Each structure stands twice: as structure tokens, then as C-alpha cells.
Amino acid sequence: MAQQKKLVEEITSMNEDFAKWYTDVVKKAELIDYSSVRGCMIIRPYGYAIWENIQKDLDARFKQTGHENVYMPMFIPESLLQKEKDHVDGFAPEVAWVTHGGKEKLTERLCVRPTSETLFCDHYANIIQSYRDLPKLYNQWCSVVRWEKTTRPFLRSVEFLWQEGHTMHETKEQAEQETLQMLDVYADFCKESLAMPVLKGQKTDKEKFAGAVSTYTIEAMMHDGVALQSGTSHYFGDGFAKAFNITFTGRDNKLAFPHQTSWGVSTRLIGGIIMTHGDDSGLVLPPAVAPVQVVIIPIAQHKEGVLEKANGLFERLRAQFRVKLDDRDNSPGWKFSEHEMKGVPLRIELGPKDIENNQCVVVRRDNREKTIVSLDNLESAVSEALKAVHDGLYERALKNREDRTYTAKDFDEFVKISNEKNGFIKAMWCGETECEEKIKDVTGVKSRCIPFEEEQISDKCVCCGKPAKSMVFWGKQY
Amino acid sequence: MAQQKKLVEEITSMNEDFAKWYTDVVKKAELIDYSSVRGCMIIRPYGYAIWENIQKDLDARFKQTGHENVYMPMFIPESLLQKEKDHVDGFAPEVAWVTHGGKEKLTERLCVRPTSETLFCDHYANIIQSYRDLPKLYNQWCSVVRWEKTTRPFLRSVEFLWQEGHTMHETKEQAEQETLQMLDVYADFCKESLAMPVLKGQKTDKEKFAGAVSTYTIEAMMHDGVALQSGTSHYFGDGFAKAFNITFTGRDNKLAFPHQTSWGVSTRLIGGIIMTHGDDSGLVLPPAVAPVQVVIIPIAQHKEGVLEKANGLFERLRAQFRVKLDDRDNSPGWKFSEHEMKGVPLRIELGPKDIENNQCVVVRRDNREKTIVSLDNLESAVSEALKAVHDGLYERALKNREDRTYTAKDFDEFVKISNEKNGFIKAMWCGETECEEKIKDVTGVKSRCIPFEEEQISDKCVCCGKPAKSMVFWGKQY
Numbered sequence: 001m002a003q004q005k006k007l008v009e010e011i012t013s014m015n016e017d018f019a020k021w022y023t024d025v026v027k028k029a030e031l032i033d034y035s036s037v038r039g040c041m042i043i044r045p046y047g048y049a050i051w052e053n054i055q056k057d058l059d060a061r062f063k064q065t066g067h068e069n070v071y072m073p074m075f076i077p078e079s080l081l082q083k084e085k086d087h088v089d090g091f092a093p094e095v096a097w098v099t100h101g102g103k104e105k106l107t108e109r110l111c112v113r114p115t116s117e118t119l120f121c122d123h124y125a126n127i128i129q130s131y132r133d134l135p136k137l138y139n140q141w142c143s144v145v146r147w148e149k150t151t152r153p154f155l156r157s158v159e160f161l162w163q164e165g166h167t168m169h170e171t172k173e174q175a176e177q178e179t180l181q182m183l184d185v186y187a188d189f190c191k192e193s194l195a196m197p198v199l200k201g202q203k204t205d206k207e208k209f210a211g212a213v214s215t216y217t218i219e220a221m222m223h224d225g226v227a228l229q230s231g232t233s234h235y236f237g238d239g240f241a242k243a244f245n246i247t248f249t250g251r252d253n254k255l256a257f258p259h260q261t262s263w264g265v266s267t268r269l270i271g272g273i274i275m276t277h278g279d280d281s282g283l284v285l286p287p288a289v290a291p292v293q294v295v296i297i298p299i300a301q302h303k304e305g306v307l308e309k310a311n312g313l314f315e316r317l318r319a320q321f322r323v324k325l326d327d328r329d330n331s332p333g334w335k336f337s338e339h340e341m342k343g344v345p346l347r348i349e350l351g352p353k354d355i356e357n358n359q360c361v362v363v364r365r366d367n368r369e370k371t372i373v374s375l376d377n378l379e380s381a382v383s384e385a386l387k388a389v390h391d392g393l394y395e396r397a398l399k400n401r402e403d404r405t406y407t408a409k410d411f412d413e414f415v416k417i418s419n420e421k422n423g424f425i426k427a428m429w430c431g432e433t434e435c436e437e438k439i440k441d442v443t444g445v446k447s448r449c450i451p452f453e454e455e456q457i458s459d460k461c462v463c464c465g466k467p468a469k470s471m472v473f474w475g476k477q478y
Numbered sequence: 479m480a481q482q483k484k485l486v487e488e489i490t491s492m493n494e495d496f497a498k499w500y501t502d503v504v505k506k507a508e509l510i511d512y513s514s515v516r517g518c519m520i521i522r523p524y525g526y527a528i529w530e531n532i533q534k535d536l537d538a539r540f541k542q543t544g545h546e547n548v549y550m551p552m553f554i555p556e557s558l559l560q561k562e563k564d565h566v567d568g569f570a571p572e573v574a575w576v577t578h579g580g581k582e583k584l585t586e587r588l589c590v591r592p593t594s595e596t597l598f599c600d601h602y603a604n605i606i607q608s609y610r611d612l613p614k615l616y617n618q619w620c621s622v623v624r625w626e627k628t629t630r631p632f633l634r635s636v637e638f639l640w641q642e643g644h645t646m647h648e649t650k651e652q653a654e655q656e657t658l659q660m661l662d663v664y665a666d667f668c669k670e671s672l673a674m675p676v677l678k679g680q681k682t683d684k685e686k687f688a689g690a691v692s693t694y695t696i697e698a699m700m701h702d703g704v705a706l707q708s709g710t711s712h713y714f715g716d717g718f719a720k721a722f723n724i725t726f727t728g729r730d731n732k733l734a735f736p737h738q739t740s741w742g743v744s745t746r747l748i749g750g751i752i753m754t755h756g757d758d759s760g761l762v763l764p765p766a767v768a769p770v771q772v773v774i775i776p777i778a779q780h781k782e783g784v785l786e787k788a789n790g791l792f793e794r795l796r797a798q799f800r801v802k803l804d805d806r807d808n809s810p811g812w813k814f815s816e817h818e819m820k821g822v823p824l825r826i827e828l829g830p831k832d833i834e835n836n837q838c839v840v841v842r843r844d845n846r847e848k849t850i851v852s853l854d855n856l857e858s859a860v861s862e863a864l865k866a867v868h869d870g871l872y873e874r875a876l877k878n879r880e881d882r883t884y885t886a887k888d889f890d891e892f893v894k895i896s897n898e899k900n901g902f903i904k905a906m907w908c909g910e911t912e913c914e915e916k917i918k919d920v921t922g923v924k925s926r927c928i929p930f931e932e933e934q935i936s937d938k939c940v941c942c943g944k945p946a947k948s949m950v951f952w953g954k955q956y
Contacts, residue, residue, distance in 0.1 A: 070521060
């Protein structure tokens with residue numbers, strides 16, 4: 001296997017240098033290329049095809065839950081961004097400013113949207129008059145810009161692709177329900193389509209979104225023990241509605257402010273897939289979003305009948321799966337390595353002997369398990385093997401998270417774990433930002449979330465020893 | 479009918495004020511809303527759903543012809559934009575400039591992409607080495623910005639959504655073939671999905687794209703006799719390749735420059751749909767891209783069994799069509815007008831008497847023809863009626879174009895027609911830009927294209943009387 005790998009292109013091993021392994025994989029699996037624009041990536045066909053599959057899947061889930069897509073301008077006038085104070089404080093330091101159109105200086109600067117709450121609110125003020133206009137359940141697929149200093153492909157870039165849902169509701173309860181519903185949609189998608197287990201929980205006040213009343217998050221555990229915030233869902237109360245003067249006539253005939261949510265996931269999920277499932281041979285893709293689910297590699301393809309039969313399998317499988325026939329001139333070993341690098345979930349090998357025996361060899365990318373399959377029931381065997389890959393990936397990722405989840409009862413233990421290990425640390429917290437900041441200052445570790453499923457580890461805050469309010473997952477983050 | 483219309487919202491009549499009719503329709507059919515950003519529109523759910531249908535259809539056509547989607551950065555460094563001289567001259571006057579990131583002034587200005595030739599070339603220089611890497615057939619769906627002074631929804635806006643294909647080829651012939659193939663894809667799409675007849679032809683040198691060797695266009699005729707350039711396809715030769723130093727080792731083992739194309743259509747197509755098919759009751763949508771193809775309106779819905787039966791039809795039809803059941807409290811007449819305003823191709827009326835007779839009434843939006851249909855073969859009747867609407871729209875649009883196409887043999891005739899009529903003027907041309915400019919200065923009319931199917935109207939240029947080289951379609955344009 002090691003030899004075959006070298007036939008294609010070497011990548012750094014994970015254990016040697018995880019960060020280097022990551023950038024090797026994104027480049028050599030041809031997911032991205034660097035561009036001439038600092039911090040902006042080029043998403044290449046193979047990477048973009050993963051995003052298209054993510055989009056298609058999520059978009060169907062959004063539509064099933066009653067959401068409609070819209071498109072808002074990519075620019076926000078400075079005065080509009082400033083309407084909600086917490087929001088502008090959070091975002092103004094990291095936006096790109098357009099100051100000139102053609103040869104003329106603009107009378108008001110425009111920022112390139114870092115997120116679109118302000119634009120949606122401006123529109124909602126125009127179109128919401130009565131409770132009959134509610135709820136408004138809008139979503140937008142677009143790119144956004146945040147002027148980050150340090151960037152990494154998919155994980156943190158100046159421009160990235162995402163979706164942003166923005167909804168307005170008659171009551172607080174309905175808006176809160178929407179916030180949690182969309183968090184569930186994200187968590188289900190991560191489990192069912194990305195084979196990525198996530199923790200669901202609430203952000204502390206310190207870590208919540210600029211302008212939100214409460215922020216919920218899904219947190220995933222990467223292979224190296226570093227956490228990835230993979231999606232967030234925010235409840236805003238009526239703060240933006242008041243700032244933007246969005247009112248509606250209620251069932252009681254009185255004017256009221258609607259309650260708001262927003263929620264988003266981005267191309268960062270692709271980074272999550274890479275760091276959750278990848279290995280030293282490259283990418284490992286969950287079948288639901290893999291651009292190629294099955295690659296057919298003919299063995300001794302110059303021999304009579306091999307290519308013809310391989311093509312027959314291709315035609316059979318393409319009706320149900322995303323399948324590719326690799327009939328290029330390179331050696332089978334070279335092809336094996338290339339498609340392993342690209343994370344194709346299943347490989348089918350078909351040679352003269354297989355044809356003689358009316359069979360083929362099916363090889364799983366995740367654990368390299370080989371199975372001899374009769375050509376008579378190829379479709380069902382492929383279908384089962386894809387499901388097995390998905391389940392195998394999920395189980396392995398869950399085990400990684402469990403292995404990397406530690407419990408700290410007091411501050412010394414917390415410091416010791418954070419010095420020695422990467423992973424989640426479960427610990428009790430009094431609810432004070434002061435303790436959260438002290439933990440970060442001493443250990444470099446931030447709160448990830450207050451999980452929906454809390455445990456009673458002790459009754460004291462791990463930092464100050466005062467009575468604990470919540471259990472918190474802490475961890476280093478991408 | 480006039481009475482019903484007033485039940486919803488009045489729109490200006492086409493003949494009274496076509497421009498006002500257009501803006502009334504885009505607003506009242508809820509396609510767009512104006513935003514706080516000058517010249518940028520908000521595409522509302524109903525408008526965006528049309529765009530999603532256009533995207534889905536075209537994207538499948540692009541993939542069938544071997545193209546792959548990618549995503550390039552939205553910013554172009556000023557130095558990159560300047561690499562190809564004609565291109566920068568064409569675009570620099572109308573770009574938005576980002577000069578600050580956060581609180582810092584950038585060392586180099588970035589423009590928001592007006593089109594992405596320069597970014598694709600920069601990337602192609604990295605990834606093309608050998609003839610084996612060719613062709614590269616990439617496409618991108620994104621938004622672009624052009625700092626237009628005068629804007630109109632869908633037709634000309636500061637930001638718009640589009641796709642831009644950018645391809646690289648081993649030979650001139652292959653690139654030229656691609657250029658024409660994509661023009662055909664656009665023309666077929668306009669005919670088959672938008673019911674919009676288009677002329678295919680080549681732009682004159684004066685009207686071609688900045689930096690192109692040749693530009694091909696599809697030109698549609700709007701209801702008011704004004705032409706709409708609906709899509710373009712460009713052949714670049716190796717000019718950009720030379721400017722960006724993109725080379726490949728050819729089959730002869732020598733270094734060569736690849737040949738390039740680009741092609742695009744935009745949300746402007748939605749403007750084309752509105753002005754090709756719309757009428758005084760509002761929008762008329764071609765079935766292939768209509769968000770709702772069939773609306774079911776129960777008559778006397780309070781009567782026993784009506785809503786239940788209507789819901790049964792809805793469940794039957796939704797398996798094959800995009801269908802909506804309008805069971806709101808408003809009167810049927812009010813609903814008729816609203817769905818006419820929104821251009822829904824077919825309406826199904828179902829009342830107690832219809833139910834008694836196992837029938838329903840199917841009404842076409844384009845000509846308001848009513849047919850009584852047995853519920854036994856509803857699906858096939860709806861399918862046929864949708865096809866009939868499509869064909870009816872196409873025939874009507876073609877007739878409009880034919881009625882509005884005039885022939886001018888000499889300059890006086892040309893001036894007379896252009897003063898009295900809106901439409902295409904067919905006339906011979908010597909090939910000199912001087913004559914093209916004189917025609918524009920005197921009549922305000924520009925060349926639309928040299929059509930692929932030329933006629934020999936005379937042997938003299940309509941302007942200077944010297945020997946003619948080509949027949950040209952001329953016309954006022956959006």
C-alpha cells in the first residue's frame with residue numbers, strides 16, 4: 001500500500017504534522033487551489049462537486065421544513081450595518097469596504113456582506129404588515145466575506161460559500177422552536193449524510209453571535225482532537241425588529257415586533273469531512289456527498305473482453321450510483337492510489353479471472369476490506385457496501401470523539417488535561433464570563449457549548465469552586 | 479376579466495406605458511423588491527424559484543456537454559485585471575473597488591468581479607501543462623457587479639446572478655466549435671424551456687466583448703419591439719493565454735498557447751421572459767420554468783366534499799407537476815386574478831357540479847381557453863395542456879418577431895423605419911465601423927448581429943452604398 005501511494009503523490013502523514021497533512025490533502029485531492037487574492041480559495045471541480053451534493057441535500061431538507069430561497073444584495077450600506085449595535089461591533093472590524101464605483105468615490109461606503117441579517121431585516125420591514133404575513137421562512141445560498149488575518153482552506157477564509165436562513169415569527173415560542181428545529185436539521189444532515197457525529201448545545205454568552213439572544217451550535221471532533229464548530233442557529237428575540245422598525249398587526253389588532261432567527265452552515269463542512277474521515281492515503285468521503293461513489297478499475301484491460309465487460313458494469317451501476325470507469329492507460333496500482341487519494345468510497349476491480357467466475361472484487365475505502373461479489377447481485381452488493389462505509393465512518397468518528405473526551409473535576413485536572421491532550425474536556429461551570437476567560441487565559445481552551453444532554457460531574461465550578469450552573473464542553477477549536 | 483383584475487392590484491397597461499407595465503409586473507408578481515443599495519435588487523422567493531428552474535435546466539445541459547462547475551474568488555486584484563489590455567479598458571470604468579479590509583487600507587485595490595476571465599486564466603496557468611490537460615471545460619454560477627448608472631430590475635443592475643463558462647482547448651478549431659456549441663445550447667434552452675425564439679448571429683467588431691476575437695449572440699425580440707441580447711459566447715484565440723503565460727506541451731512536444739472561450743447568461747433571461755410573454759393581466763410563465771405549473775382553485779369550497787376532492791387532485795398531480803392548491807378564504811375570482819398576475823400556466827377549477835360530472839375545468843393562462851376534462855385522464859390532459867401553452871407562447875412570440883422585422887434597402891428607408899417602428903431592421907452592411915457608427919448617431923439604432931442565416935437584400939451597404947459584406951440585424955436594445 002505504501003508503495004502504491006508513492007506512485008501517485010506523497011502526502012505528509014497525519015501523526016507527523018496534521019496541519020501539513022490537511023493542506024496536502026486539499027491540494028492533492030484537487031479540492032482547491034490557492035488564488036492571487038489573499039485568503040480566497042479556488043474551489044476546483046472535485047471540491048465543488050462535494051459542495052453541490054451538500055447543497056442539494058440540505059436544500060431539500062430546508063424546503064421540506066417550509067423554507068423558500070431568495071437572493072439579497074452582496075453589499076450593505078454602512079448606515080444599515082450600524083443599525084443594530086452589538087451586530088456592528090461584532091462584524092465591522094472584519095469587513096471589506098467598497099469605496100469607489102468606477103472612477104467615482106461613493107458618498108457612503110458599502111461593505112461586502114459578512115452575513116445578511118441587516119439586509120433581511122430591511123426587506124422584512126417592507127413586506128411584513130400583519131400576522132398573516134408570518135412566519136417568513138427565507139434562506140439564501142451565497143458567498144460572504146470576512147477579513148480574516150490567518151486563513152486555511154475551507155476552515156477559515158476571507159471569502160466562503162454558505163447558506164444563511166433568516167426567519168421571522170409571530171411569537172417567541174415559534175422562533176425558539178425554529179431555532180432548535182434547524183439545529184436538528186443540521187445535526188441529522190451531519191449524521192445521515194456526512195457520517196459526522198456532532199454535539200448539540202448552546203453557546204455561552206461570551207461565544208454567542210453578535211446581536212443574538214441565544215446561539216446554538218453543533219460541534220464536531222476532528223481526528224486530531226481539535227473541535228470544529230460546524231453550524232450555528234441563533235434566536236434574536238425582537239432586538240433587530242426594534243432596530244429596523246419591523247412591526248405587524250397581531251391577532252389582537254395591536255402592533256407587535258416579530259421574533260427572529262438565523263442559521264447557517266458553510267464550505268467549512270468540507271474541512272470537517274476531511275479532518276473527520278481522512279487518513280494517510282488521503283481523503284475518505286462519505287458516500288452521500290462523494291462526487292464519485294464507485295470507481296470501476298479494469299485489471300489487465302488490454303485483454304479481450306475486459307473493457308467491454310467493465311463498461312457493461314458501468315452502464316448497469318450508473319442508473320443508481322455516481323460511478324466512474326477508469327480506463328486510462330495507467331497501471332491498476334496507480335489508479336488505486338489516485339482514487340484512494342480522492343476518497344472514493346468503493347472500488348470495483350474486474351479482471352479476466354473475475355469475468356470467468358462471473359464476479360468482481362469490491363474494496364471499501366474506509367477499511368480496505370475486500371469482498372468478492374457475484375455480478376448477478378452487483379447493485380444490491382454495492383448499495384450495502386456503501387451503507388457499510390457510511391456506518392463504518394460514523395462509528396470510527398464516534399469512537400474518536402469518545403476516546404478524546406475527558407472529564408475534569410477541578411482546575412488542576414483541567415490544566416493538566418489541556419496541556420497533555422487534545423479533545424473535549426467536560427467540566428462544570430458557574431455561569432460567569434470571568435471564569436470562562438480565566439480558563440481561556442490559562443489553558444488556551446474555549447467553551448464549545450453547554451450540551452443539551454448535561455451530566456452532573458460535580459456541583460462546583462471547575463474554575464472558581466462556586467456552585468455550578470451547567471456542564472460545559474471545552475476544547476481547542478479550528 | 480378587467481373587473482377581476484382590479485380585485486387584486488392594478489397594473490399599467492402595456493400600450494399605455496410599457497416601461498411602467500414592466501416595473502409594475504416585477505413588483506406585483508413579487509419577483510423582486512428594491513433594496514437600500516442603489517441598483518441592487520432583492521430577488522424574492524417567486525422570482526428566485528424561476529431562477530432555480532433556469533439553473534437546474536441549464537446546468538444539466540452544461541454537464542451533458544462535459545462541463546464541470548468550480549468557484550473562483552469574487553475579488554480580482556487590480557494588477558490581475560490589467561493583464562489583458564482590451565479587457566481592462568472595457569471593464570475598469572464600471573467596477574466596484576474594495577480599498578479597505580477591516581480598518582486597514584489595502585496595499586492593492588481589489589475589484590469585485592465584473593466577469594472572471596482573468597481569474598480563470600490565472601488558475602489555468604497553474605493547472606495546464608500538457609495537451610493531456612486539455613480541454614478544460616469549467617463553468618461557474620455566481621453574482622457579478624458592474625457599476626451601471628441607470629438600472630432596471632433583471633435587465634441592467636449593479637449586481638446580477640449569472641453563469642460564466644470558461645474553457646481552454648488544444649486547437650483553434652476545438653475552441654471555435656465550443657463557442658458555437660454553447661450558443662446552440664443557449665438557443666435550444668430558450669426555445670425548449672423559455673418558449674423564446676432567438677436569432678443566432680455574430681457581433682460586429684464594435685459590439686464584441688472586451689478582449690474577444692469574436693462574440694456570438696442570441697437576440698430576442700420583446701413585446702414592444704425592443705431587442706434583448708439574451709446570451710453571448712466568445713472566442714478569445716490565444717490572447718489571454720499569452721497575457722497570462724498559459725502554455726502546454728503539445729503532441730509534437732513543443733510549447734503552445736491554448737485557445738479559449740467564455741459564455742454566459744444571467745438573470746436578465748427573467749426580464750426576457752416577462753417582456754416576451756407577459757400581458758395586461760401580468761406575468762405569463764413558460765411551463766418549464768414556472769415555479770407553479772398548475773394551480774387548483776376549488777369553487778364553492780365551503781360545500782361538502784369540494785375541498786376533499788380538490789386535495790385529491792392535488793395529491794394526484796404533485797407526483798408529476800409543480801402544483802398548488804389554493805384553498806384560502808378569498809373568492810375564486812380574486813384567486814383567478816392573483817394567479818394570472820403570477821403567470822401560472824394552467825388553472826384548474828373544481829366545483830360541486832364538476833365533481834358530480836367527474837370533471838374539472840382547465841384554463842390556459844396564455845389564451846384563457848377553457849377545456850372540460852374528465853378526471854379519469856387528468857394527468858395526460860394537464861401534460862398536453864402545458865405543452866399547448868408552451869407551443870402557444872412560442873408561436874405568439876415568433877409571430878411578434880416576424881411582425882416586427884423590417885427590411886431597409888437604403889438609408890432613407892432605414893431612417894424612416896427606425897423613426898416610425900420598433901423592431902429589427904434587416905439591412906446590408908459594408909463591414910466598416912464608420913457606417914455602423916453613423917447609423918447609430920443618426921437613428922439611435924445599434925447592430926444586433928450578423929445572423930447565421932443571411933439573406934441577400936441588396937449588394938450595397940445601406941449606409942455608404944459601397945459593396946456589402948454582410949446582412950445585419952439592427953435594432954434598439956435593452
